Amino acid sequence: MKIAVFCGSSTGNDPQFLTATQALGKHFAQNGIDIVYGGGNVGLMGAVADAALAEGGRVYGVIPEHLKQKEIAHEELTELRVVADMHERKAAMAAMADAFVALPGGAGTLEEIFEAWTWAQLGHHAKPCAFYNVLNFYEPLLDMVKHMTRCGFLKPEHAEMLVKASTPAALLSGITAYQAPAGKWN
Template sequence: MSRICVYLGSRTGESPAFRHAAHDLGHTLAARGHTLVYGGARVGLMGELANAALEAGGEVIGVMPDQLVEREQAHFGLTELIRVPNMHERKATMADNADGFIALPGGIGTFEELFEIWTWGYLGLHDKPLGLLNVEGFYAPLLTFLTSTVQHGFMSQATRNMLLDAETSGALLDALTAAR
């Protein structure tokens, strides 16, 4: 895997651990020679991640719709900032430019991107690994819910197993690489 798409918040969240995790992931991606693909913002966890990858000498590709360039405060110091006409093109462009996917803590946009890319994998539209960086148990309630979804017969265990999770950047990248 050479390019990793990361979905995460444009806010920093309440816990300093979220910023630390974004910073650590950025450094780890660069140190392992991966290119970061993300939403292109310079604020929140998104900015923290991109800046850390750049500081560590990594390549960073941001993808942002024209209408959000000002609203989300686009990061103009990236290796490449791809401007697209809308959110649909943003998600498709990010997916096309990625060999794997990671979700850090975030809000509704992060969840939407995560579930869409997981669904695309389930439908056979890609065979790229995806995982959650479960910082301070942020995703623990979701993981419990997903187990319940399998138990109630609405999802197969194989589909559930497509979504990997780990508590550290290194462990998650190792799991994604092994799943490839």
């Protein structure tokens, strides 16, 4: 199984974000899970890759040419693919991945997981979309998802399709147990 990981190009202001990210990379590698990610060697991106590689895991990076220097492309990956732009990056990652996970991060992390979740709602794929909820990082967002559902903008089955976990074992368990609901227009 290959899991696409979306996360910050910084480590955040609490060392537990870094520790939890390293634990996830290690757990994935120890359980034969390959990582697909943005290809950078900085922040949580670099940490998850390094932790998996240190355990003998396979890590596949996809980085746009214009970010190759800014995100300091990780040169020790199983495979590093340099692409033209962000659209090509996301398409390549989506094609490679069997599941998607958002770790703590910023606007780019949210944009990537939201696109994957939207595609799942529309029935473009049946892959799990998950939030690694380190230090309850995603609680405000998950409250917003509940609010969108209460207000009638999100079907309950599409809110419930999100996997949420705060430990590597619970996250992997939720991903492997996932069953996709019918697409939004089915």
